[in-house]
Amino acid sequence: MGHMIRGILDRYALDFYFPSIQVTDVIEVLILTFLIYQIIVWIKNTKAWMLLRGILVLAVFILLAVIFNMHTILFIAENLVTVMATAAIVVFQPELRRGLEKLGERKFLVSVVPFEGNKEKANFSEETREGMIRASYAMGRVKTGALIVVEQAIRLTEYESTGIQLDCLVSSQVLINIFEHNTPLHDGAIIVRGDRIVSATCYLPLSDNMSISKDLGTRHRAALGMSEVSDALVIVVSEETGAVSAALGGKLYRDIKEDELRKMLTEIQAPKKEEGKLHKFWKGRRKNEKRTDE
Structure with a gap:
């Protein structure tokens, strides 16, 4: 019975693809997940949400044009893609600028890396x-x-x-x-x-x-x-x-x-003391090492 089950597993297991997962693959998935989440939140809180809805409507029309072979509509859409992308950047320049500024803010950086994580500075008296x-x-x-x-x-x-x-x-x-x-x-x-x-x-x-x-x-x-x-x-x-x-x-x-x-x-x-996640991890690790030594 055991040989029969092993034979079945060997026969059908060959039909499945089991990719090898590396540590870098996991890190890459986490980074992409974080970036996609931030983009979705940014779109939701700005006028870009209206742009996204407009793009979805256009995508539906283009899909219908592909299904029914509407060559004229496909030709126009193909030639307007670059122009529309440039127009979107111009129209939503303030939102794009604010998004990039958000990436450079100290609060965002401190939440990821421990730069100046232990310093506390008052902005005014x-x-x-x-x-x-x-x-x-x-x-x-x-x-x-x-x-x-x-x-x-x-x-x-x-x-x-x-x-x-x-x-x-x-x-x-x-x-x-x-x-x-x-x-x-x-x-x-x-x-x-x-x-x-x-x-x-x-x-x-x-x-x-x-x-x-x-x-x-x-x-x-x-x-x-x-x-x-x-x-x-x-x-x-x-x-x-x-x-x-x-x-x-x-x-x-x-x-x-x-x-x-x-x-x-x-x-x-006087912002509260914020420690980067890497700093917290390292601090906790050092603390555990000390307890082990004791």
Whole structure:
């Protein structure tokens, strides 16, 4: 009986292909899986989702043209592929740029490799944080519009150059004076880098997100647009209602309370210690070795 089963297995096993799997093959599959997942998330959170749907519709039409031998449609599609690819790159240039910037952000790198994983650096002091909070809600009580951009890892040099260059410490008094009505610097946004205001009356990119509430004006759309193209935290004070809102990561948090704004500023003020995955693995391995030695 055993010889019969072995004979059957030997006969049919030859018909199956069993590839040899190397360690590099597993690593390659993991890298491709991670990249595909990131691309899908990026497409879902940007206008590229509409582009993908359009491509799928065109693919269905082209498939039908192939099935029914529609030579004219196939000729046109074949000659328009290069033009459409170039047009897509031009139209979605901001999204592509943001995707590449995301790859270069320190948070992304630290999650993969241990570069500077143990260092913790404050972006600005507590005095600066509290000064921005006091100024924001003081201006909100008297309905003075304001737009404060708090820079993080991505340098905002190109937006800084659209305004008037400054170099002064952040304080609630300075911020209130800048945004006071009928003053030379009140129009536009200011950019805060560390503990200093580096530029005022800056022009920010407007968001073209169609889901934004219609009762929000240009100031809120500019705050959201800035958060879409950078990692900056943007504080906006409504001139109509006096409500304080904040934009971060392409999301607008409307009418937030003082404690909520303080929490958001604290999170970007001194990022938590992040150790790269490779560093964690090595650290755990060393720890286990010590226990074994003991």
